[in-house]
Amino acid sequence: xxxxxxxxxxxxxxxxxxxxxxxxxxxxxxxxxxxxxxxxxxxxxxxxxxxxxxxxxxxxxxxxxxxxxxxxxxxxxxxxxxxxxxxxxxxxxxxxxxxxxxxxxxxxxxxxxxxxxxxxxxxxxxxxxxxxxxxxxxxxxxxxxxxxxxxxxxxxxxxxxxxxxxxxxxxxxxxxxxxxxxxxxxxxxxxxxxxxxxxxxxxxxxxxxxxxxxxxxxxxxxxxxxxxxxxxxxxxxxxxxxxxxxxxxxxxxxxxxxxxxxxxxxxxxxxxxxxxxxxxxxxxxxxxxxxxxxxxxxxxxxxxxxxxxxxxxxxxxxxxxxxxxxxxxxxxxxxxxxxxxxxxxxxxxxxxxxxxxxxxxxxxxxxxxxxxxxxxxxxxxxxxxxxxxxxxxxxxxxxxxxxxxxxxxxxxxxxxxxxxxxxxxxxxxxxxxxxxxxxxxxxxxxxxxxxxxxxxxxxxxxxxxxxxxxxxxxxxxxxxxxxxxxxxx
Numbered sequence: 001x002x003x004x005x006x007x008x009x010x011x012x013x014x015x016x017x018x019x020x021x022x023x024x025x026x027x028x029x030x031x032x033x034x035x036x037x038x039x040x041x042x043x044x045x046x047x048x049x050x051x052x053x054x055x056x057x058x059x060x061x062x063x064x065x066x067x068x069x070x071x072x073x074x075x076x077x078x079x080x081x082x083x084x085x086x087x088x089x090x091x092x093x094x095x096x097x098x099x100x101x102x103x104x105x106x107x108x109x110x111x112x113x114x115x116x117x118x119x120x121x122x123x124x125x126x127x128x129x130x131x132x133x134x135x136x137x138x139x140x141x142x143x144x145x146x147x148x149x150x151x152x153x154x155x156x157x158x159x160x161x162x163x164x165x166x167x168x169x170x171x172x173x174x175x176x177x178x179x180x181x182x183x184x185x186x187x188x189x190x191x192x193x194x195x196x197x198x199x200x201x202x203x204x205x206x207x208x209x210x211x212x213x214x215x216x217x218x219x220x221x222x223x224x225x226x227x228x229x230x231x232x233x234x235x236x237x238x239x240x241x242x243x244x245x246x247x248x249x250x251x252x253x254x255x256x257x258x259x260x261x262x263x264x265x266x267x268x269x270x271x272x273x274x275x276x277x278x279x280x281x282x283x284x285x286x287x288x289x290x291x292x293x294x295x296x297x298x299x300x301x302x303x304x305x306x307x308x309x310x311x312x313x314x315x316x317x318x319x320x321x322x323x324x325x326x327x328x329x330x331x332x333x334x335x336x337x338x339x340x341x342x343x344x345x346x347x348x349x350x351x352x353x354x355x356x357x358x359x360x361x362x363x364x365x366x367x368x369x370x371x372x373x374x375x376x377x378x379x380x381x382x383x384x385x386x387x388x389x390x391x392x393x394x395x396x397x398x399x400x401x402x403x404x405x406x407x408x409x410x411x412x413x414x415x416x417x418x419x420x421x422x423x424x425x426x427x428x429x430x431x432x433x434x435x436x437x438x439x440x441x442x443x444x445x446x447x448x449x450x451x452x453x454x455x456x457x458x459x460x461x462x463x464x465x466x467x468x469x470x471x472x473x474x475x476x477x478x479x480x481x482x483x484x485x486x487x488x489x
Contacts (some may be wrong), residue, residue, distance in 0.1 A: 011185040012136050015119045015126075016143045017178040018082050021171050022112040023147030026055055026403050027279065028155040028167050030286040031297055035164040037430040043096035044427035045217040047100045048411045050215040051283060055404025056111025056213070058116070060206040062397045063251060064197050065114045074118040074125075074356045075186055079179065081114030086175035093165035116144075117395060122186050122389045133336020134166070145315040145372040147401070148275075148367075149308035152282055156301020184235050186201075201245055201253045208238030209401075213408045219411035220419070222427075258391060262475040264382035266468075270331060271375040271398035273468055274338055276406030278368050281342060283407050284414055285357055291429050292350060292447045303354065307361025311327075315346075321370070328380060335469030337367030339462040345474040346455050352445045410461065414453030422449030 029036070029051055036042070042050060068077065083207035087228025088108035093099035119140075127136045158166040200308070218225065248251035259265050291302040322330050341364025379395040418429065423445045426432040432446040 006134070007185060008136075011126045012123060014121050014178060014181045014185050016140070017174050018078070018085070019119050019140060019143050020147040021085065021174055022058070022115050023144045024151040024154060025108060025112070025171070026400075027148050027151030027282060029278075030152045030283045031156045031290065031300055032159055032164050032167050033283070034287065034290050035159055035165075035297070035381045036370045038434070039164055039426070040095070040101065041431070042101075044415050044431075045101065045214075048408060048415075050098065050105060050159060051411070052213075052404040052407040053102055053210075054105045054109040054112070054191065055279075055407070056115050057106050057206075058112040059400030059404060060209055061113035061395050062116060062400060063094075063120070063200045068197060074122050075182070077114050078122060078186075079182060080117040081111045081118065082175050082178050082182075084109035084170055086179075089168040089171040089175070092196040093168035095165075098214075107331055117396065120124055125187060125219060140274050140372060142312065142315040145369065146308075146312045147235065148278070148372075152286060152304050152448065153301045153308060156297045156304070160296070160301075161296035167260055171327055196251075198245075198249055198253060200250075201242060201249070204238050204242035204245065205253065208235050208242055211235030212239060213405075217408065217412050217415075220416040223419075254397075257306065258383055258394065261382050263477070264379055264391065266331065266472050266475055267375050267378040268394055268398045269468060270334070270371050270472075271379070271395050272402035272405070272460060273401035273461075273464055274334070274368050274371040275399050275412070277465065278364070278406065279336055279403045280406035280410035280461060281345065281360070281364070281459055283346075284457060285345065285360075285430065286474060288454055289354070289357065291433060293352070293354065293448060295354075304357055304361065307365040310362050310365035311369045311372075314366055315373050316382055318370050318373035322374060327374060328472075328478065331378065331476060332375060332472045334367040334370035334374075335465045335472065336365045338371075339367075339465040339469070341365070341367065342458045342462045342465070344462055345458045346395060348451065348454070350444065370432050372399075375446070390442060406461075410457040413460065414450070414457050417453035417456050418446075418449045464480055 020392040033047060033051065035048065037047060065081075069454075085108055088104050088111055092101055092104035092108065095104055110362055123136055126385055126429055154170070155167045158170060177194050211231045212235025215228045215230075215235060218228035218231070222228070243256060244252055259268070286300060289295045289303065290297060295303075304430065318330065339364070341360045344356050344360035344363060345353075347353055375398070379391045383391045415428070417428065422429075422443045423432065423443060425438070425446070429446055432438065433443055
């Protein structure tokens with residue numbers, strides 16, 4: 001191995017530091033929320049914001065920061081983003097109110113949006129040989145998926161010994177190592193990309209998404225009100241304005257014309273829906289294990305290990321699997337595997353279901369791993385070579401938005417079921433169980449209502465995956481030649 005090659009692989013290890021943190025922080029709070037609820041007493045909608053404002057910030061700004069990095073330098077943006085991510089992590093660790101924690105999580109999300117596209121661009125510059133570059137990108141994708149998978153496990157291990165803020169403080173030494181080694185091992189990367197970043201589009205997409213989700217959450221937690229209805233309508237209106245504006249720009253943030261290709265559409269929805277299902281199921285199941293079944297946080301974290309191992313393994317072996325069975329079969333199979341895995345959670349209850357939970361994560365993990373591995377490649381292959389960059393950016397964005405939407409929408413659905421069927425003593429299960437002198441019957445009713453919400457969410461997600469699997473079966477071409485990149489526009 002040459003000195004240059006050794007330097008490149010060490011550079012890859014350094015790049016993986018922020019990549020793991022960005023993906024891990026999308027899920028590390030799933031098992032920490034009961035502890036955070038005890039410490040900060042957030043309302044039902046604040047608890048959901050703590051979880052998913054990070055993903056919304058990353059997803060809504062990912063494409064914009066990709067353009068900015070091309071213009072001003074990827075390594076420079078990577079360094080600034082890592083430093084801000086560290087500051088946000090430190091602030092979140094010592095936040096004294098739900099509002100402060102939400103604000104610092106949003107800051108972490110903003111920084112995370114600078115890290116992903118810049119890290120991938122710098123990585124591509126390290127490896128000039130196409131074969132080595134493909135291997136490095138495969139490692140990058142596996143690390144990103146592994147971060148999502150091991151986030152709850154890492155969180156559970158930390159919480160067994162330390163206060164809830166430790167799930168954020170763990171980021172600081174990793175950031176410090178990256179800031180120390182990156183200038184030595186990595187090189188600056190700039191690209192010539194036409195046009196400017198449309199600031200109006202960035203604002204419309206981010207504010208529209210947040211307002212729409214704000215309205216949905218408030219309606220689920222507190223019922224229909226003028227505030228929630230107005231926020232929801234305003235958010236949808238801004239998103240419609242955003243979509244229409246993209247059609248008038250020479251260099252849009254999102255090229256909606258790409259969605260005319262059915263293969264591309266299937267790939268992007270496959271990037272969004274499985275991550276939505278994974279994040280929602282992991283979050284709700286984490287509460288079930290701790291607050292309903294009363295398991296210690298470390299025990300709950302260890303139960304997530306088999307599913308995390310399967311998911312990560314599938315990310316690594318999927319390229320070989322695709323060579324044997326074809327991309328079409330792999331894409332179709334992943335949706336039905338996820339649907340079956342989610343439906344196994346229907347066997348969980350107030351008094352048990354641990355084994356069914358583990359089985360669910362293992363079966364669904366097969367589908368998650370396949371989907372995480374083939375989405376970007378399928379999306380890029382579906383469009384002309386000249387539009388590959390736009391397709392890849394949309395694929396990355398679909399992953400982050402899916403992670404946030406899963407918690408936001410399915411968490412809100414579960415909260416709605418809890419509000420309608422529970423004892424009506426407090427908005428959430430944890431708040432209800434913490435009420436002084438609560439009667440055993442009321443506590444049991446609250447747990448049953450939460451389980452009903454969990455079951456409702458997994459049924460909806462399963463049906464969506466079955467529907468998407470059916471569309472893939474109908475829309476994806478049988479010939480693998482139709483799924484390879486095209487040479488020209």
